[in-house]
Amino acid sequence: MTKTGSAFLGLLATIALFPLAVQASQVQEFELENGMKVIVKEDHRAPIAVSQVWYKVGSSYEPEGQTGISHVLEHLMFKGTERYGPNEFSKIISENGGRENAFTGRDYTAYFQTLSSDRLNIAFDLEADRMRNLLLDEKEFQKERDVVTEERRLRTEDKPTALTYEQFNAVAWRVLPYRRPIIGWMSDLENLKIEDLRDWYQLWYAPNNATLVVVGDVDAEKIHTMAQETFGQLPPSDLPVMKTPVEPAHNGVTRLQVKAPAKQPYLLMGFKAPVVTTVSEENAWEPYAMEALAAVLDGGDSARLSRSLIRGSSIANSAGASYNAYTRLPGMVMFDGVPAEGRSIKDLEKALLSEIEKVKAEPVAADELKRVVTQTVASKVYEKDSVFYQAMQIGMLETVGLDWRLTDSYVEKLRAVTPEQVQEVAQRYLQPDNMTIAILDPQPMDEKQAESKSRPHVGVKHGS
Amino acid sequence: MAHNGRRIVSLLLVLLLPLTAQATPEIQSWITAKGAKVMYVHVPDLPMVDVRMVFDAGSARDDSKPGIAALTNTLLNDGAGEWNANHLAERFENIGARFTTSSLRDMAIVSLRTLTDDEEVLNQSLDTIAAVVTQPQFDEEEIERRRQQVLVGLEQQKQNAGTVASKAFYKSLYGDHPYGHNPSGNAVSVAAITVEDIRNYFKQYYVASNLVVAIVGAVDRAQAEKVVEQITAEMPAGEKAAPLPKVTFSTGESLSIDFPSTQTHIYLGQPGMSRSDPDYLPLYVGNHVFGGSGLVSMLSEEVREKRGLSYSVYSYFSPMRAEGPFMMVAQTRNERAEEALGVMREQLADFIKNGPPEERLERSKNNISGGFPLRVSSNSKIVEYIAMIGFYDYPLDYLATFVSRVEAVTAEQIHSAFKRRVHPNNLATVLVGNSSENGTPAEKQE
Numbered sequence: 031m032t033k034t035g036s037a038f039l040g041l042l043a044t045i046a047l048f049p050l051a052v053q054a055s056q057v058q059e060f061e062l063e064n065g066m067k068v069i070v071k072e073d074h075r076a077p078i079a080v081s082q083v084w085y086k087v088g089s090s091y092e093p094e095g096q097t098g099i100s101h102v103l104e105h106l107m108f109k110g111t112e113r114y115g116p117n118e119f120s121k122i123i124s125e126n127g128g129r130e131n132a133f134t135g136r137d138y139t140a141y142f143q144t145l146s147s148d149r150l151n152i153a154f155d156l157e158a159d160r161m162r163n164l165l166l167d168e169k170e171f172q173k174e175r176d177v178v179t180e181e182r183r184l185r186t187e188d189k190p191t192a193l194t195y196e197q198f199n200a201v202a203w204r205v206l207p208y209r210r211p212i213i214g215w216m217s218d219l220e221n222l223k224i225e226d227l228r229d230w231y232q233l234w235y236a237p238n239n240a241t242l243v244v245v246g247d248v249d250a251e252k253i254h255t256m257a258q259e260t261f262g263q264l265p266p267s268d269l270p271v272m273k274t275p276v277e278p279a280h281n282g283v284t285r286l287q288v289k290a291p292a293k294q295p296y297l298l299m300g301f302k303a304p305v306v307t308t309v310s311e312e313n314a315w316e317p318y319a320m321e322a323l324a325a326v327l328d329g330g331d332s333a334r335l336s337r338s339l340i341r342g343s344s345i346a347n348s349a350g351a352s353y354n355a356y357t358r359l360p361g362m363v364m365f366d367g368v369p370a371e372g373r374s375i376k377d378l379e380k381a382l383l384s385e386i387e388k389v390k391a392e393p394v395a396a397d398e399l400k401r402v403v404t405q406t407v408a409s410k411v412y413e414k415d416s417v418f419y420q421a422m423q424i425g426m427l428e429t430v431g432l433d434w435r436l437t438d439s440y441v442e443k444l445r446a447v448t449p450e451q452v453q454e455v456a457q458r459y460l461q462p463d464n465m466t467i468a469i470l471d472p473q474p475m476d477e478k479q480a481e482s483k484s485r486p487h488v489g490v491k492h493g494s
Numbered sequence: 495m496a497h498n499g500r501r502i503v504s505l506l507l508v509l510l511l512p513l514t515a516q517a518t519p520e521i522q523s524w525i526t527a528k529g530a531k532v533m534y535v536h537v538p539d540l541p542m543v544d545v546r547m548v549f550d551a552g553s554a555r556d557d558s559k560p561g562i563a564a565l566t567n568t569l570l571n572d573g574a575g576e577w578n579a580n581h582l583a584e585r586f587e588n589i590g591a592r593f594t595t596s597s598l599r600d601m602a603i604v605s606l607r608t609l610t611d612d613e614e615v616l617n618q619s620l621d622t623i624a625a626v627v628t629q630p631q632f633d634e635e636e637i638e639r640r641r642q643q644v645l646v647g648l649e650q651q652k653q654n655a656g657t658v659a660s661k662a663f664y665k666s667l668y669g670d671h672p673y674g675h676n677p678s679g680n681a682v683s684v685a686a687i688t689v690e691d692i693r694n695y696f697k698q699y700y701v702a703s704n705l706v707v708a709i710v711g712a713v714d715r716a717q718a719e720k721v722v723e724q725i726t727a728e729m730p731a732g733e734k735a736a737p738l739p740k741v742t743f744s745t746g747e748s749l750s751i752d753f754p755s756t757q758t759h760i761y762l763g764q765p766g767m768s769r770s771d772p773d774y775l776p777l778y779v780g781n782h783v784f785g786g787s788g789l790v791s792m793l794s795e796e797v798r799e800k801r802g803l804s805y806s807v808y809s810y811f812s813p814m815r816a817e818g819p820f821m822m823v824a825q826t827r828n829e830r831a832e833e834a835l836g837v838m839r840e841q842l843a844d845f846i847k848n849g850p851p852e853e854r855l856e857r858s859k860n861n862i863s864g865g866f867p868l869r870v871s872s873n874s875k876i877v878e879y880i881a882m883i884g885f886y887d888y889p890l891d892y893l894a895t896f897v898s899r900v901e902a903v904t905a906e907q908i909h910s911a912f913k914r915r916v917h918p919n920n921l922a923t924v925l926v927g928n929s930s931e932n933g934t935p936a937e938k939q940e
Contacts, residue, residue: 075539076871108789117799120789125857127864146867176802180757184805184825188655188755291754293649331571331583341579344639347646368650371642401588408590408609411542415872475653475754 057424057434058250060257064266065238068257069424069434070250073417079147079246080417082140083157084425087234089214090136090207090359091272098214099222099230101134102178106227107141108132109170111163116170119156126152136208137358138429144418147247151256158260161235171224179220182213190292194470198298201286202466206277206359236267241428245421277302277360284466292472294347295375299382299467300362303459306355307431317355318443319451320363320459325402326394326452327351327385332401334385335367345373345381358430363459375469389456393449403445410441518894519876522715523884526722528702528731533884534709534718537873541611543711544877545620545721547627548885550735551602551699553677554815559695561644561679562687566695567597568640570604573631577622585622589615593623599673600815601885602699610712620724627700628728632692644684651678655755656825659926662749663761666922667819671741701732708881710873741765741817746922750934758831758927759823762838764917766811766820769886773911775899777811777820780908782858783850784841785809785822792854796841797824803834809842815886820916828931835925843918849909863897 060068088100110116123130128145130153143153186192196211203209213219242261244253280302306317327334328351339346349367365386369378413419424434519535526532553563571593572579586593591608604627608619651657661676668674678684707725709718743765767777778786785793785808797807804824812818822842826834850858870876870893883892925934 077867078871117789117795121857124787124790124861125864127861127866127868129865129868144868146864149864173800173802177798177805180803180826181805183756183827188757190653291653293653294646330587332580332587336583337580341636341639344642347643368646370639371646397588401584404590405587408592411540411609412592412607414540415542415874417871472653 058254059434060254062237062258062262064262064264066257066261066264067241067428068254068261069241069243069428070248070253071243071245071420071424072248072250073245073414073420074247075414076417077147077247078144078417079150079244079248080142080144080421081150081153081157082142082243082421082425083161084138084140084241084243084429085234086137086239086429087139087230088135088137089210089212091234092207092210092214095218096214096222096226096230097210097218098178098212099218099226100139101213102175102219102222103227103230104132104134104139104141105174105178106166106171107160107164109174110165110167111159112165113159113163114156116167119160122152122156128153134212136212138426140425140429142418142421150244150248150253151260154256154260158264161237161240161261162264164231164235166224166228166231168224171227175219175222178213179216182216182219186211186213187216190288190290190470190472191296193290194288194296194298194468197286197288198300198466198468201284201468202300202302202362204278204280205275207275208359232267233270236269237261237264238266239269241425243421243425243428245417245424274359280464280466283462286466286468287471288468289471289473291475292470293475294368294470295472296470297365297367297369297375297378297382297467298470299365299379299465301364301460301464303353303361303363303455305357305359305361306436307358308360315443315447315451316455316458317353319447319455320353321355322399322402322444322447323389323394323452323456324351324353324363325405326398327389329402329405334388334398335382338385339367339378339381340370343381344370345377346370349378349382356427356430356432356436379467386456386460390453390460393453396449399447399449399452403441406441406444519710519870519880521880521883521890521893522718523890524719526702526726528726528729529734530702530705530707530722530726530729531884532707532709532718532722533880534715535876535880536712536714536718537710537876538712538714540873541609541712542873543608543610543616543709543713543721544873545606545608545623545725546708546877546881547604547725548706548708548881549602549604549700550600550704550815550885551695552598552600553675554599554672554738555695555699555735556672556675556677556679559679559687559691560675560683561677562691562695563602563699564597564677564679565637565640565644565684565687566692567595567602567604568644569632569636569692570595570626570630572636572640573633574622575625575629575631577625578631578633579636582622582626585618589618591615591619591622593626597677599677603881617724620721624725624727627725630696632689632696634689637689637692641684641687644678645681648676648678648681648684651676655753655757655759655926658751658753659759659761659924662751662926663763663821663922663924664819666747666749666924667763667765668741669744671816672738673741673814673816673818697730698732699735700729702726702729703732703734705729706881706884708877708884710877710880738816746917746920748923749925750929750932751924751926752929753926755927756827757825758828758925758932759825760831760835760838761821761823761924762835762842762921763819763821764921765817767813767915768817769813769815769888771813771817773915774813775903776907776911777915778813779855779858779862779900779903780845780850780912781809781811781820782862783854783908784845787858787861790857792845793822793838793841797834797837801833801837803830803837807834807838828928831925831927831932831934835923839918839921842916842921846912846916846918849905849912852905855903855905855908859901859903862900866897 057071130143132141335349339349347368347370353363522534803826807824809822
């Protein structure tokens with residue numbers, strides 16, 4: 031189950047570019063008596079619908095020593111309630127032709143089902159049940175924790191670039207909980223107890239901490255009624271009040287080196303920056319200027335990094351820039367890349383820094399900003415091809431504490447960005463003293479290959 | 495909780511009979527004067543169109559130059575007609591169009607997504623993509639740059655245990671068959687590819703007779719005909735690529751590659767079936783039950799749910815022009831690799847011995863039939879489907895009859911097909927992981 035949020039810039043960029051709407055969307059919003067929010071967007075193109083339940087909890091809510099607990103809980107949400115046995119949720123959805131899964135991020139945990147739209151009631155019924163009645167059985171927990179450690183090995187331990195990203199975050203953020211990996215440190219996963227999971231579930235899984243988003247071939251009023259009959263029956267909780275941590279000033283460049291068996295070096299560079307949730311009113315344009323900045327640099331093959339570093343000087347084999355304006359806590363403008371054959375990581379670093387200097391020295395061209403806006407307007411049309419993506423945007427905005435209506439105003443805000451503003455945010459935030467830079471230093475892999483045509487196959491160990 | 499099988503079947507009939515036009519995309523197809531095959535579905539509700547061009551020019555056509563198909567396909571990004579790489583990218587991106595290329599073993603793909611409500615925008619997109627597929631520049635400097643990128647990419651593939659395993663698996667199954675080599679080629683072969691080679695390759699395979707164009711979106715039939723005309727006006731008719739050689743089944747070998755990873759990646763399998771295989775449906779539906787239905791498949795239940803051995807475990811048949819592979823895949827910590835491998839083998843042997851349990855087969859069929867609307871719920875999915883239907887010469891009613899054909903598959907047919915086609919004692923086995931921990935022989939290869 032389960033993607034663990036975005037570990038790479040490519041993914042971050044998808045979220046960051048988050049192309050948003052020109053005209054108002056057909057969205058209706060309700061609040062159930064128990065405080066659960068219901069947001070419905072009717073889209074009658076195909077006889078299907080997606081249902082997503084978003085909880086305001088994720089790795090950035092976790093205490094020290096319990097990293098990864100939100101994600102482990104997400105896995106356990108498929109392991110049975112009083113009414114339904116382990117894995118039965120998945121069986122029922124599957125049998126009804128549905129697709130389902132879940133994902134955990136820094137600021138959210140979300141569960142989704144895509145179904146023929148006349149079967150949504152099945153998803154609501156199951157989802158409401160596990161919001162309050164999860165069993166959290168010890169044996170299931172033990173097995174599923176094994177699965178999660180395998181997931182960590184697959185996605186992080188054995189992936190040198192992912193390891194670099196994990197270390198980068200741990201070093202770049204001094205205080206913000208974004209320093210912790212979403213999937214959790216291996217030792218924390220090993221130390222988790224079922225009681226910890228039970229507490230975490232009690233604390234956060236309540237209708238007044240959740241948002242239901244439905245997009246598809248539905249009638250909003252009927253969805254409201256169905257939600258009232260299912261989720262609406264659940265009691266609300268007293269939710270914990272979180273203190274908001276503040277990242278102290280970053281006083282000077284921070285460098286780190288990550289050694290791992292690998293063939294190619296990799297560079298990751300980040301500059302701390304505010305986001306929409308954290309800027310003051312007079313600086314409300316800044317996040318949008320940074321979105322524009324990232325897109326001028328990396329919004330396609332005609333953007334600057336591709337043009338100057340991948341082609342042009344051919345210093346980079348790949349190079350990217352990204353920024354996400356919509357997170358709960360402050361963020362970063364990030365750069366990454368792999369040097370081209372015969373080029374060093376130093377060359378790449380210098381080249382990226384010089385691209386940054388250019389943006390600081392000179393306003394970007396009006397044409398470049400125009401391209402960014404045009405691409406965003408087009409993306410706004412293209413994204414209507416996917417009910418899932420439309421629901422993602424709404425759910426994510428709501429869950430990080432913003433308003434889904436931002437999907438409608440994004441283009442206008444981007445259009446309002448001037449070349450001088452892009453220059454200004456570059457000058458303000460893309461400074462060496464505000465920079466963290468991580469280098470993957472490849473270690474020998476020492477491959478050897480053993481072949482045996484008639485290798486005896488050891489029998490199965492029937493463990494469980 | 496209404497999930498009883500009968501209700502689903504009756505719902506399905508309602509979906510399929512009176513609402514066919516709505517539930518199943520209506521495909522129109524024709525052959526152009528030049529010989530290109532067109533697959534078209536009119537979807538007027540969003541002001542956009544997807545154009546997917548598929549040439550029979552994947553790595554199966556590499557012949558003596560492994561990597562040439564992928565390199566040629568990538569170079570389509572780097573200049574065409576009078577536009578160099580920068581101009582070409584601007585031509586698309588300045589109007590919000592999306593242009594991508596990709597290449598597989600069977601297919602070389604060129605895709606475009608663009609807005610349709612402004613005629614200038616649409617025309618610029620189409621003129622540009624026409625130049626891409628008829629007048630690529632193949633500039634020497636760009637070729638060198640891409641060559642270096644491929645070489646870096648080959649090194650990156652070596653640092654991922656899963657990729658190493660997958661490559662070794664294909665090699666083991668297919669040997670010298672065109673499906674056997676890495677589609678990216680190898681360091682020696684890629685270094686040797688010349689400008690002339692690329693031009694010749696392009697000339698031979700990027701031709702109308704070797705092309706399927708799929709169009710989905712807000713263009714009517716007359717416009718769709720114009721679109722194809724615009725794109726292929728300068729394209730020579732050329733010749734269709736020759737049939738691929740048959741795959742010869744050899745004894746499955748066991749291969750263990752030592753790798754500095756915490757997990758061992760397991761690939762088990764054999765050549766499976768082609769797109770025109772008479773056993774296609776029973777093998778597809780049977781595998782859905784066995785290892786193709788995500789978390790509820792038999793394989794996932796045994797390996798992941800019951801034993802916590804692997805995060806991702808599945809099996810599939812990948813039907814291709816020639817016999818694509820049947821594979822079972824999992825990864826687990828090195829120390830448990832033998833256990834996981836044992837469970838996977840045992841599950842397959844059991845499945846072949848007993849066939850699919852009726853109840854599970856019913857559930858799989860319900861998933862496939864009930865989930866049919868999801869498969870065709872967006873333009874991007876439809877365009878991919880119809881390109882595939884055109885490329886593999888499936889009948890136009892492939893989608894319309896899909897559910898009823900799946901419904902008709904019986905447990906006996908599946909049992910018989912698996913028994914005849916899958917050979918559990920003769921599977922290629924590839925393990926990539928730390929061999930001192932996973933218990934495989936650690937002999938070094940020369």
